[in-house]
Amino acid sequence: MSSALYRLGRAAYARRRAVIGAWLALLVLVGGGALLLGGKLDNSVSIPGTESQAALDRLTATFPEAAGTTAQVLVVGVDGAQVDDPAVATAVEDAVDAFTRVEAVTSAQSPFDTDMPGASAVSDDGEAALVTISLEGEGVAIGADVKDALRGIADDLDAALPDDYEATIGGQLYSQEFPGLTITEALGVLVAFIVLLATLGSFAAAGMPLINALLGVGLSTLLVLVAAAFTSVNSTTPLLSLMLGLAVGIDYALFIVSRHRELLAAGQPPQEAAARANATAGSAVIFAGLTVMIALVGLGVAGIPFLTTMGVAGAVAVGVAVVVSVTLVPAMLGVAGERLRPRPSRRARRAAADAAPAAAPAATPPAGDDWDLPPHHNRFFAGWVRLATARPWLTVVATVGALVALALPALDLRLALPDAGVQPTGSAARVTYDRITDHFGPGANGPLVVTGSIVTSEDPLGLMEDVADELRALPGVEDVPLATPNASIDTGIIQVVPTTGPTDPETADLVRAIRDLRPQILEEHGFDLSVTGFTAVGIDVSAKLGAALLPFGVFVVGLSLVLLTMVFRSIAVPLKATLGYLLSVAAAFGVVTSVFEHGVGADLLHVSRLGPVISFMPIVLMGVLFGLAMDYEVFLVSRIREDYVHSGKARAAIASGFVGSAKVVTAAAVIMVAVFFAFVPEGDINIKPIALGLAVGVAVDAFVVRMTLVPAVMQLLGDKAWWMPRALDRVLPSFDVEGEALHREIGLDAWPGDPDVVVAARDLRLAAADRSDVLHLAVRRGDALVVHADEPARVAALLLTVAGRLAPAGGDLKVDGLLLPVRAAAVRRRVGYVDLRTEAVDALDAAVAERPAVLAVDRTDLVTDPHERAHLTATLARAAAAGTTLLLGVVGAAPADDLLPDGTPVTTLAPQTGVLA
Structure with missing residues (x-):
């Protein structure tokens, strides 16, 4: 790569x-x-397969007016004014008529219409009246023109009311605003x-x-x-x-x-x-x-x-x-171009001017290999890593203890989908929500809908009332204002108003209690109920998201272990990195809980209402923070590993690698925190907790985990940090993030020096041969190489290695100017390989047709038939004429020179040469 x-x-x-x-x-x-x-974007939050969504889908077909979206217009009297004033009733009735004429509105119920069951919506104190508007389809599918039309009528109603009254519009339709x-x-x-x-x-x-x-x-x-x-x-x-x-x-x-x-x-x-x-x-x-x-x-x-x-x-x-x-x-x-070349710092220029061979060091480094910093290192970061690793056990205990303390509030983390109650304080939807809570109770903002088939009932009205009585008896039910069948008498709905708000945990308990009644009600009344509605859908979404956290966490943790093991060729480093990630996630959850549920700093961050955070915050935060944590782990630890590979000193590499990368990691983390935190004070309520969690998570992960905890743990481990079982090292692919292969390729750029040498090897050891075998080669373009050996595996090992199909065990090898195994993929495209043990002589035709730079043919000794040998000779001649360099493998002493065109320079390798022996 x-x-x-x-x-x-x-x-x-x-x-x-x-x-x-x-x-x-x-x-x-x-x-x-x-x-x-x-x-067009929408705010659709649905989960196929949940009970509430399935029931809502059925209602859409059987009882569409009950399955659609609702809006609420609240009329309130200021300073105790009663809404039964005739002028108020007249203005409201006129507005209701106007609402019914708006496109997509299926009905608008006046609070003063007592003929409609459940329609009476005047508060007990007489100071508020609620107009309920039903619309066809989901709120996300209702256009802005409809919303604006309803807002306009509500504004007209507000203007038509006497001076002591106000009208605002809100409800499910306006529960979420576009960010x-x-x-x-x-x-x-x-x-x-x-x-x-x-x-x-x-x-x-x-x-x-x-x-x-x-x-x-x-x-x-x-x-x-x-x-x-x-x-x-x-x-x-x-x-x-x-x-x-x-x-x-x-x-x-x-x-x-x-x-x-x-x-x-x-x-x-x-x-x-x-x-x-x-x-x-x-x-x-x-x-x-x-x-x-x-x-x-x-x-x-x-x-x-x-x-x-x-x-x-x-x-x-x-x-x-x-x-x-x-x-x-x-x-x-x-x-x-050259404009980016940095000028030497004053300190570097002064040091260069004052340098003297006998100059005494400013400070005596610790004995051993603990410190090996560059001469002009950054003093701040050198001091940081020195402090972190001076007493590593103390650093580990202090940082882990601090992170655990930050994470403890996460035990109170509650999840829910946001409703109008978290909209900005001055918005019409938020004002309506708060006033409904004050006059009708919090449950009026999120009534539940209980529905089921009544097609077999002989008394559908009585059945609906009987089931409503059962539900009224449940703890947490404030009222059951509506229990009615649809027009075709095949589906019934019951509206249940909880005593608590839509995002309150007690409302979720009530939903579960109603569902627990299903077997009893089915047996007694033949009514197979389901709970749905905007509130129930939100509860089911939150529950499923919460249940998905564990499998997603296992996926992320498992992924991090595998990826980091491949990158760092270590067991301890991935384990340490993954545990650090989990600490960062827990700390981020804890801070989000402290702010959005406990109110710590809520006013400074413009949190409009305390309560549950959006349901998908944890899983999104875990996914994003995982990737960012791995960023800092890679950029910091890869530099440490690079220095360790070059020096062999594990503890010295911690200091030099840290100082070499800490500045850019710090800058990257500060930028991340700034960008994420910028979305918090005035951000969309859906993004606020995610942005805050990411800002905190990045800060904790970069500065506490990666730049403090990681050096301390690696100081404790020493050389053991880079231990990896050989069997696992051979199985896992290598990413070479540090670019070691590139450095090696650039270092060998001038070798072998002769541009006509197409296959060059020095000190080459073959993976499938005895590790004591050392090979030296220089095959020029147009020449041929014939390899003799008594063991077929040795011949195959050499040809497969030159063809880029087998990685060498050591040494240097270039084929057509490409270093192996670094450029193995490119070599495989330029080198043809034919194994005559498993392929017929005709396979050579296809290989030669691709005009390879090098063609390796193994086990030519197996071709003994005169006709086949003649075909083999002719094909090799055609390849040589096209400029292909030929490599022939022979087991035993069988001749091969007769297969080559006359005059072809031949290099022969055999055990007696001492090259492979």
Whole structure:
């Protein structure tokens, strides 16, 4: 991967104008598609398979007026004024008539109409009257024109009422408002720019991550809008993808630009620095981005459509950020050129001027290999890691204790779907909600609907009343104002008003109590009831989301263990990283609970009402924070591992690796926190707890877990931190996030020196042979190599290794200029391989037709038939004429030179040469 990114970086740098132009053109193209298709967002939150959703679907067919959406208009008297004033009644009746004429309205019930069962909606104190408006279809499907029309009539009613009365509109239809952006999100971007400027030291370098992120989020947001034309997309989805794309887009570009400047400071030419930065930091970016994407797509484990859509949209935003980062950033680096080369700091210039061979060190480092820092290291971060690792057990106990204390409030975490009660305090929907609570009780904001088939009943009205009496007797029921069959007498509904609000845990207990009555009511009355309605749907959604947390947690934790084991080739490091992630998640949950349920700092963060947090907060936070935690783990620990691989000193590598990466990790974390936190004070109520949880989680994970706890634990483990069973090491693929293979490839770029040498090997050890076998080769283009051995496995091992099908056990090997095993995939495309033990001679024809640079043919000694041998000779001659270098494998002393065209230079390897023996 690092080699591919290296070439991509060089190409993007060289063709910078084309790359930048292509991205801008794609942005315009997708934007045009979004405008033409005109996709609409909604707030649909439904879960197929739940009882409430199934009952609601049945009601849509049998009792549509009861299955639709409702709006509520509340008329209240100020300072005790009674609503039975004739002028009030007249104004309300006129408004009811106007409501019924609005498109999509199926009925509007006047609070003064006593002929309709359950329609009387005047409060006990006589100070409030409630108009209930029923509309056809789900609220998410009702257009803004209908909502605006209803608002206009409510405003007219408010104006027509006497001076001591007011009218407001709210209810289910207005329970959720579409989220939008505010100035605070722009402040988050401003903070990010300031941090980038302080970290990178130039306006040009600081602007690149912002441009990268803005282009990425613009493209991903437009893609979400395009998708909304073909599928249901929750209105929270684009805001979530915007938040994620903005944060990771800045961070990923920061990692690449920062590494580019490091390489420029080391004297690399700009194009080479950009390519190497793309290869090393870009590899980590791709791995980090993949972990975030996998975790977000893993939200589909819950089996909830709207959550799956959110996860996919977030994954697309992160994926776009990754692709833009590894292509657009090198192109922008090409535009900047030499202007990004950092000047030596004053301290470095002063140190260089005052340097003397006999100069005494400023401080005596500890004995042993604990400290091996670069001469001009960052003193702040050197002091940080020194403090964290001085007494590692104390650091571990202190940090874990602090995180557990932060996490304890999470024991009180309650989940629910938001209703109008969490809307901004001054909004009409919130005012209506609060006034209904004051005059009619909290349950009036979220009545339950009990429904079932009555097609077999001989007395449907009596049946409805009998079941209503059963429900009235349940604890937690405030009233049962309505029990009626539909017009075709095949479905009945009973409206149950709880004593508690829609998001209160006691309301959920009441729903469960009603469902527990089902067997009894079915036996006594033949009524197979189901509980539905807006409140019941929300309760079922929250319950299913809560149940999905455990399987999703297992998925995320298992994924992190596997991925990190592949990256770091260690057992202890992934375990430590995963436990740290769990601590970060728990701390984030604890802080969210403290703010949104306990009220700690709620006024400062403009939390309009304390209570349960949105149901999908935990699972979204777990998925996103997993990916971000792995980002910091990779960028910090991979640098430590890189230093450990080069020095072999585990504890010294902690200090040097930490100091080398802590600055950029700090900047990345501060940017993440700023971007996420910017969505909290004025953000949408659905995004607020998620944004706060992510801001806290990132801060805790970066500064407490990764930069404090991790060095302490690794200090305790020492060399054991990098232990891994050999069997597991062989099985797992390697990501090479640190770019070790690329460094090796660049280091061997000048070898073997002769451009005509197509197969070059030195100190090569074959994986399938005795590890003492050492091979040296130099086969020129157009020459032939004949390998003799008494054991077939030795011949096959060499040919398979040269063909890129088998990794060597050690040494250096290049085929057609490509280093193995780094470029094995490319070698396999250029080298043909035919095994005559399992393939006929005719298979050579297909291999030669592909015009390979090298053709390896094993077990030519098995071809003894004169006709087949003649065919083999002719085919090899045709390959040699096309410029293919031939490698022939022979077991025993059977001849092979007769198969080659006359005059072909031949190199022979045999046990007696001492090369393979």
